[in-house]
Amino acid sequence: MQASAIGASLERHQVAVYLCAFALGGLVGAAVPEIGSAAEYLVTPALAALLFLTFLQVPVSGLATVWRDWRFLSAVLIVNFVAVPVVVALLTLVMPESDPVRLGMLIVLLCPCVDYVIVFSGLAGARSDRLLAATPLLLIAQFLLLPAYLALLGGGASLGTIDPAPFVSAFVFLIVIPLVCAWGVQLWTRNSAPRESLIRRLDVAMVPMMALVLALVAASQVARLGSDLSTVAGALWIYVVFLVLMPLIGWAVGRLLGLDTGSTRAVSFSGATRNSLVVLPLALSLDEGADLAATAVVAQTAVELIGMVVFVQLIPRMIRDR
Numbered sequence: 001m002q003a004s005a006i007g008a009s010l011e012r013h014q015v016a017v018y019l020c021a022f023a024l025g026g027l028v029g030a031a032v033p034e035i036g037s038a039a040e041y042l043v044t045p046a047l048a049a050l051l052f053l054t055f056l057q058v059p060v061s062g063l064a065t066v067w068r069d070w071r072f073l074s075a076v077l078i079v080n081f082v083a084v085p086v087v088v089a090l091l092t093l094v095m096p097e098s099d100p101v102r103l104g105m106l107i108v109l110l111c112p113c114v115d116y117v118i119v120f121s122g123l124a125g126a127r128s129d130r131l132l133a134a135t136p137l138l139l140i141a142q143f144l145l146l147p148a149y150l151a152l153l154g155g156g157a158s159l160g161t162i163d164p165a166p167f168v169s170a171f172v173f174l175i176v177i178p179l180v181c182a183w184g185v186q187l188w189t190r191n192s193a194p195r196e197s198l199i200r201r202l203d204v205a206m207v208p209m210m211a212l213v214l215a216l217v218a219a220s221q222v223a224r225l226g227s228d229l230s231t232v233a234g235a236l237w238i239y240v241v242f243l244v245l246m247p248l249i250g251w252a253v254g255r256l257l258g259l260d261t262g263s264t265r266a267v268s269f270s271g272a273t274r275n276s277l278v279v280l281p282l283a284l285s286l287d288e289g290a291d292l293a294a295t296a297v298v299a300q301t302a303v304e305l306i307g308m309v310v311f312v313q314l315i316p317r318m319i320r321d322r
Contacts, residue, residue, distance in 0.1 A: 002115040009208040014123070017211050018309040025215030031220040040220035041236050043213070043277070047115055048178050050209045054119050055182035056199055058129045066133035067166025071257045073266070075250075076134050077241045079271040080112040081141055083249045085149050087242065092153055096234040102154070104296030105235055107282055109242060110149050111142045113273035115174045119210060119271070124315045126265035134270075142275065143167050163285060170278040214305060217277075221298045235296055239303040246271035247311065253318055261321045268315055273308065276301040 009018060029036030066072070088109045095102045114135045122128035143164060189199050225232075250271035254264030276297050283293040 011311070013211075015309050015313055017207055018214055019306070021215040022218045022305060022309075023212035026222045028215075029219030030226060034217045035224050036221075036223050038292070039216045043216045043220055044173060046209070046216055047277070048174055048214045050119055050206075050213050051115065051174055052178035052181055053202060053209055054122055054128065054205055055132070055179050056185060057122070057181070058132060058203060059186075062158030063129060063133045064291055066130050069263075071259060072127075072130050072263050073134060073137065075253050075257050075259060075263075075267045076112075076131075076138070076270050077141065079223050079246070079250050079253050079267055080138065081145055083253070084112070084246065084271065085110065085153075086247055087249070088149075089153055091238050091242065094233070095238060098231060098289075098292060100286070100292035101232055101235060102149075103289070103295045104232075104283050104293030105238070105300070106150055106153055107146070107279050107293070108274050108276050108297045108300045109239075110146055111275035111279050112138050112270055112277050114170060115275075115277060116308075117215065117269050117273040119206075120312060121266050121269035123206075123210075123312045124265055124269065126269055126315075127260075127262035127263060128158065130257065130263055131266050131270055132175075132179070136171070138270075139167050139171055163282065166278050166281045170275075176196075214309075217301065217305065224291075224295055225298045225302060228292055229299075231292055232296050232299045235299055236303060239300050243272055243304060243307040245318060247315060247318070256317075261319060265315055265319050268319060269311070272311065273304060274300060276304065 025039070029039065088106065091109075092102070092106075095105055118128045118131050119133075121131055165241050185199065247268040249267035251264055254267045259267065280294060283297045284290050286293050
């Protein structure tokens with residue numbers, strides 16, 4: 001079977017592939033904790049490789065033009081730093097009473113994703129290149145605004161000073177390095193038909209690599225989730241509500257600002273996905289209740305990843321070409 005046929009088959013069945021990978025990773029991590037511990041060290045390299053494959057399909061030389069698209073950037077900022085805090089403020093009324101759990105929920109829900117959202121949105125036909133270009137802005141904004149939002153919503157006293165290291169590390173290892181590598185490969189393949197063909201064939205690796213990332217995340221976090229699941233169980237349905245509301249709000253804002261279909265899909269994905277892999281170290285650094293706060297973050301990751309697998313198929317049907 002040719003690579004293109006394999007890729008097409010994997011893409012048609014990607015939802016089943018992702019769900020099976022996530023479930024298998026969770027089962028392996030629960031059955032063999034040593035594998036789960038080892039998997040935690042592999043998540044970042046695997047995610048970086050996945051983003052590298054994604055960036056290969058994006059004309060890096062054209063990213064600068066996205067910064068002139070003020071409507072898209074405005075939509076992303078409005079959804080993530082105006083609409084999301086309002087939604088989260090309303091959700092605090094029904095959040096669990098445990099202070100560490102509430103703080104973990106606030107930390108993860110208030111920070112927009114900057115890594116695998118680029119991949120999932122691209123799989124759904126969104127303008128992932130625009131999200132990539134907006135990444136520095138999203139990282140800086142959430143780092144500056146998170147303390148203020150936590151103070152307003154009742155979580156600031158427990159957090160203290162926010163360490164910028166997780167945000168800087170995520171930007172360097174998950175965005176800058178894969179992007180520079182992709183840019184170098186694109187330069188190497190320029191004006192060479194055989195090399196350009198090789199790059200196109202690498203697209204077939206997208207679904208297997210995403211499946212690997214999902215399996216590693218599930219395996220690495222299932223032990224933490226299982227140990228305190230009863231305590232954070234009340235957070236799960238709140239995460240589901242957030243996951244349902246935010247794509248709709250993103251769609252409405254995108255339409256209101258007159259964005260094209262691909263950009264509107266990107267805004268919807270940006271509003272729904274949270275920066276859990278980056279903010280987990282913040283939760284673990286808390287002076288009190290770090291384990292519970294971290295479990296609340298991991299629970300959001302599990303709910304969100306399952307939701308993203310569904311959204312890859314659902315959002316293109318919901319947000320159609322006009």
